[in-house]
Amino acid sequence: MKQEIIAxxxxxxxxxxxxxxxKLDDIQKALGINNIIDASSLYLNIKDHNYEYFYTDNKxxxxxxxxxNGDLRDRAxxxxxxxxxxxxxxxxxxxx
Numbered sequence: 001m002k003q004e005i006i007a008x009x010x011x012x013x014x015x016x017x018x019x020x021x022x023k024l025d026d027i028q029k030a031l032g033i034n035n036i037i038d039a040s041s042l043y044l045n046i047k048d049h050n051y052e053y054f055y056t057d058n059k060x061x062x063x064x065x066x067x068x069n070g071d072l073r074d075r076a077x078x079x080x081x082x083x084x085x086x087x088x089x090x091x092x093x094x095x096x
Contacts (some may be wrong), residue, residue: 002052005065007094008078009036017078018066020053021096036096039076043067053081055089063089 003093007021011095019038043049046067053065063080080089 001051005053005055005093007089007096009096010070010091017079017090019028020078020090022053027070031054039078040071042077043071057089057092065090067084069083 004023006023007022008017009019009021010016011018013088019036020042022035022037024035024066031042042051042053042065046053054062055065056062065078066081068079069075078090
């Protein structure tokens with residue numbers, strides 16, 4: 001399953017993305033699916049359930065997301081995989 005990330009939550013020290021908000025379709029909304037996922041859960045979804053997460057920039061380009069230290073709940077964080085930009089694209093998203 002491929003899901004788009006639309007907002008981020010930063011750690012207390014604002015150094016790591018520790019959770020994301022995903023875009024839900026109408027069916028998912030009707031089912032009451034939670035759209036906030038912490039870094040460790042995102043890691044398990046990618047590793048064990050073949051989920052894919054991505055961010056879409058203002059030009060419509062998609063960047064794939066990965067989890068670093070996913071098996072360490074208190075140290076896990078989320079970032080975009082390396083691409084042509086030097087910054088983490090996710091940091092331009094709204095915060096929640």
